Amino acid sequence: MIATFSPPPLQPAPRYSIGDYIDRLLSGGTLLPNTPENLIEVVGVLHAYGIVLDAYAINLQHIANTQFLNLFPLFKYFDGKITLRKIVKHLWHDRINYEYAEYVMRTMMWHGGGGLDAYLDSEAFWACCAPAIRAKARTNPILLVFNKLFPDYLPEQVRQLAYYSGLGQFWRVMSDIFMDLSAAYDQGKIKTIDQVIELIKAGLVANASKPIVYKVTISGSEYDILPESAELAFLFDTAVPYVESIFFRGTPFFGTVSYNAQAHQIPIDQGHFDYGALFADPLPIGGAGIPPTLLMQDMRHYVPDYLQTLYIRSVRGKDDVRVQLSQSFQKSMFCVTEAAVRGLMPFPADTSDPKEQTANRDYLNGWMKRLFQSRMNLIQ
Numbered sequence: 001m002i003a004t005f006s007p008p009p010l011q012p013a014p015r016y017s018i019g020d021y022i023d024r025l026l027s028g029g030t031l032l033p034n035t036p037e038n039l040i041e042v043v044g045v046l047h048a049y050g051i052v053l054d055a056y057a058i059n060l061q062h063i064a065n066t067q068f069l070n071l072f073p074l075f076k077y078f079d080g081k082i083t084l085r086k087i088v089k090h091l092w093h094d095r096i097n098y099e100y101a102e103y104v105m106r107t108m109m110w111h112g113g114g115g116l117d118a119y120l121d122s123e124a125f126w127a128c129c130a131p132a133i134r135a136k137a138r139t140n141p142i143l144l145v146f147n148k149l150f151p152d153y154l155p156e157q158v159r160q161l162a163y164y165s166g167l168g169q170f171w172r173v174m175s176d177i178f179m180d181l182s183a184a185y186d187q188g189k190i191k192t193i194d195q196v197i198e199l200i201k202a203g204l205v206a207n208a209s210k211p212i213v214y215k216v217t218i219s220g221s222e223y224d225i226l227p228e229s230a231e232l233a234f235l236f237d238t239a240v241p242y243v244e245s246i247f248f249r250g251t252p253f254f255g256t257v258s259y260n261a262q263a264h265q266i267p268i269d270q271g272h273f274d275y276g277a278l279f280a281d282p283l284p285i286g287g288a289g290i291p292p293t294l295l296m297q298d299m300r301h302y303v304p305d306y307l308q309t310l311y312i313r314s315v316r317g318k319d320d321v322r323v324q325l326s327q328s329f330q331k332s333m334f335c336v337t338e339a340a341v342r343g344l345m346p347f348p349a350d351t352s353d354p355k356e357q358t359a360n361r362d363y364l365n366g367w368m369k370r371l372f373q374s375r376m377n378l379i380q
Helices: 018-026 036-066 084-091 098-111 114-120 123-138 141-149 153-186 193-206 234-249 292-302 305-312 321-344 354-371
Strands: 214-218 221-226
Touching (some): 036 153, 098 153, 098 234, 114 234, 123 221, 153 214
């Protein structure tokens, strides 16, 4: 008789209610379970992400500052350092994939929201934008013709450049926070997931009012695009819209759903999009047309040894490192989201005032309703 092997039945992921998650957060617990493996994954992937974000932030601000209304920015990914070696590496694709940073920028711009989006639709923006456009067009006949024939075209390009700068400034702060986290972990100061979240939250709060400003130099003169008078700040005008656009809404990836309007696979209302980092299925990572593959490709060069060791012990080892990075990255983004949620909570989580407790519960209930349909239950 031939022996047969029956694999053990798959255990369903635990299913918690919205109230369970709220109770957990108010009692000092975390959305991502506090396990040694989760800690290694989150800190390790944020170490790699912090290095990549540093490069993204530098390049986005380089484009905003030096490629202002350049209709053919052939060398925008070179950060002003153009050499034969860099050109060869670029053509061979042995480089950071800055295209992903632009994908995120355009997604954030398309969804809008927050003070930056509101300012870029205001008369105040046009008052700053118009002189810069005239100054640039004065020495460029192509821009002069474009501006006369299509008066809305160049202002729209400036709006996009403002998002280049705004996202670059946001990522500059986040990169520093993630590298501080990695350093604290290496020093033995970070031993739990709640300590990870607390460090990120402290960084967000410390930079909450950091001004978001943007000016360009044209023919020796400076022109404000995002002036200090606009009173744009890091937390509410870039961080919160970023979480909404990239963590929650996102955009559907080509090849995974139909863009045909008759297929009704994509919601008509942008507010109902649920393609963000907290909802994404990591399995398509590595497929053609899946933008986060570029990010995972970039991060895999900077994975610390302790995370490499964890990945090697998995079933496929390093053969599916991009998928493993994607799964770790998603876990880390739940931690970043929780840090933002905690940082915006109206009252301390341990308050004893009944009215403040009710306000905290109402606040968390709104967030948990958004998160409940994400992959939050699958990471438990």
